[in-house]
Amino acid sequence: MRSDRALAREIQGEIEKTTGEKVAVSMSDGIAGLRGHLTSHQAALEAGHLVGSLDKVREVVNDIVFPGKMRFKSPPGVSEELTGREFDVVIVGGGVIGLAVARELSQFNLSIALFERHNDVGMDQTTHSNAMIHPAIQAKHGTLRWEMNYKGNPMWDDTARQLDVDFKRVGTLIVAENAGEEALLPYAVNAAIKHNDPEPKLLDRDDLDRVEPGLAPNIRKGVLVWNTGIINVFELLIAYAENALSNGVSIFLDTAVTGVQTEDFSIKAVDTTRGTVKTGLLINAAGLYADRIAEYAGDRFFSIHPRKGETIIFDKSYQPVRTVFAPVSIAAESQESKYTKGGGIIPTTDGNLQFGPTAMEVCDREDVSTTAEGCDYLFDKFAPVLERLKPGYERPDKGKIIARFAGCRAATYKEDFIIEPSRKVRGLVHVAGIQSPGLASAPAIVERVREIIRGERHPAVNDKFNPVRKRQVRFSELDLKQQDELIRANPLCGHIVCRCENVSEAEVVRALHGDVPARSLDGVKRRTRAGQGRCQGGFCTPRIVEIASREMNIGKEHVVKSEGKSYVLSGRTK
Template sequence: MYDVAIIGAGVIGCAVARELSRYDLKVVLIEKDTDIANGTTKANSAIVHGGYDAKPGSLKARFNVEGNAMFDEICKELDVPFQRIGSLVLAFDHEDVQAIQELYDRGVINGVPNMEMLDREQILALEPNLNKDIIAALHAPTAGIVGPWELAIAMAENAIENGVELKLEHKVTQIEKLENGYGISTDKGKLKAAYVINCAGLYADEVHNMVADPSFRIIPRRGQYNVFDRSVGDFVKKVIFQCPTKKGKGVLIAPTVHGNLIVGPDAEELDCKESIETTMEGLGFIREQGKKSTEKVPSHAIITAFAGLRATPSTGDFIVEELTEAKGFIDVAGIESPGLTAAPAIGVYVLELLKNSGVILKEKESFNPIRRKAIRFMELTDEEKAELIKRDPRFGRIICRCESITEGEIVDIIGRKAGALTVDGVKRRARPGTGRCQGGFCGPRVMEILARELEMDITEVLKDRRGSYLLTGPTKVDTGIEESFDAVAAAKEL
């Protein structure tokens, strides 16, 4: 019997898990997929929002501002890349100026610090690549950029180090109310928990409906992005927004914490909660809309495109509450933008709800908030590199040439708590495959390392989700000869 079961290991579920790991509780984090952060968390704008956009008095407004203020300490503790670079919302005409003035006024009410209105000269002094017909902008210096999946993975890793149990590939199929708590059925077995936290993202409405009458819907809203090579990563220094609409914050242009440039998203409501394919229409739209901010978008440097789904709630606001008809069951649902920013504050608030529901929160003396630092070989001094290679020669073997990632780094992230189990899992943790060739050269080597470290046949290695096998068998005749030259020669003779 667990004290608390968390359903969903996106950034929200991981934030809740880490907060709960501070206390003397038996906690399990349940995820239907093959890895942490495999839904909305892995495919978004990676922005830490200032907090001026949300309606005053809403949960979005509260948790955005509270969460934003927590990022410096959390990212330092967990060794997560984060930069507080600020954002600009651009105005091109009088109507836009009125709109950004309204955002400024909202921000003041919401408690966003240090905002300012800039004129054209001030804007272009900060961002010379923007269009010259801009007339004003709202500057929010507290906005920033972060590694979203790195944050979720780090929080989960730290939570597990402090006692939380992780169950991957456990899809919840049924929840039964018991006399004391809940029985949770998954496709891998059953478990019991006194309290349940529903952090199921796009599927939060379906999980809610397992214990209560429907009270909200989650609408999948697809957003598509282009990612640009690091050679143009300094094209803009800040997050560049256009005036928001009812469908979102518009097409943004921003640097990433890893030195790339990102442009997107569009906003398309869908029926399917798994439609993460990109489309020519969507990518064309973001390229054209991006030109409104700057005609100089370096389209020649695009290296990849991706799409993500936002969990848009029918209620118009975050849903974070205990159900009146199901005591001990807490919905954390509809966490669309600015959900990434809000995640740390939501984690703290869920503790308040649990405490009010009767959970006794006794702090652990052994809780350690510090995650072991990731090894980033190319950031070390020459002396540190030499010492590391002396201890482990695998740090002297470059696997990903685009990003200069070593075998030692890949082995390290496979062996950690909540370590990588798939090719994309390695990519999210150590970055091989994120450069210009997009894994064209390093992919096979990553597969070999995964197979070796996890003691599996290489044909069992997944790209990402269940069934995403990359190999089905040999492509050459199996001669039993190890050397590729002899194998090819033998095949020709046959």
């Protein structure tokens, strides 16, 4: 392996040249291992990115130590209730990818278990995403990320219909503000033709007015990338989970994987906080912790570096755009920005406008805090765009921001998806490094996983598989007569507990007793929108605490906001 050693030395030299610091580099089968000490997180990241950008490097394991580096602690055991159970397939991770894989594999005669460390589905990346189905114009052509995005995007019409989830192709509208920018538009069209869109549309003012009314008079031309979609991501998670459950999948929430047992480089069992289950097939869809799972299984060949994205959301009364809206200047910038701050102006299916997300490398995978800088950056970048280009609307107002949130992307140093059987361990399949546009890519990713499993295991078809799931009735969407009939049948339907979003007590009760039940106020909020409106729970919190306490048969002081010790109340008054 002389060439490996030579390459390692070469890389070491590169790092020293760029960062001025020395780290140890090893190379094996295209995997670069970085060790040593650097003075900052930034320096360790730079080294990782530098190595990741080399064509000869397949992936990077970055073990560089720096001050403030987080130590990983495995969660403590809770019980042994699952010990002795056996499944054909174990999926680690209940984000959109793990759930979609579970549903996809349930069309085979396989016993499937999915483990999720949180008390609800999709709590890391998926719920903190911008709920956008990206067109394949941003991911680098030729990468797996691009391919999955390209194939996944058109699959959403069918997927959303089967799962009965709000999905709308609103399009990305790139507008030119002056003659100079108009000259650039054909390049946007070319990019779309080449990598994404079979029929990009170069629009003149008449067409623009139809797509996005109220544009400033100076805007004469634009390009519509029509296949950008927006989706109700909370509903989607529940839909995938419900459909997987109804097709026989077992979903274990609040259950973290703490180890993987192998024998002769084959998967044998999975240790969890609720006991050890036997399995021969492990699908690693663990998102931010996919490298840990790989390590447990003895196949650590990549590192996840969390990249935080912050988003701000506006009140429904501020809806200046219908499309994902970008002037040429911003569209051009987001094409090139890879690690730096980005974001866009993105509507949601519920009618709340978003600015975001930013992109900020962080040490802590659990860091979902928002910052003043992040909010200011987004507001200062996008508010003037809307003010300038949509002059007919009231000025964007910071007072209309109803929520800020952040999530971490599970990026690898190659910045590409890893969807492949392990090269070392039989029965291990990685679905890792899934970051934006992972949601858009999900249907294609799971198809790829399905083909891997089919090729390896030749499973029989599950004749009873039904891909269709129906969503619950949303009271606020019914007409008066239908509402009246429902209230006559169940008076709880007429008791509105969230007045911002018109959510009835019946819907809250249903969320607490669903197939994937809400276990917290946030869980109720994600399922019903109660608390997601402008008062942010000001009115409904005491009511939902009361209903949750009653329906879950626990004291009010045991009702949690999210999970763990996030109790809403500390106890009784004197």
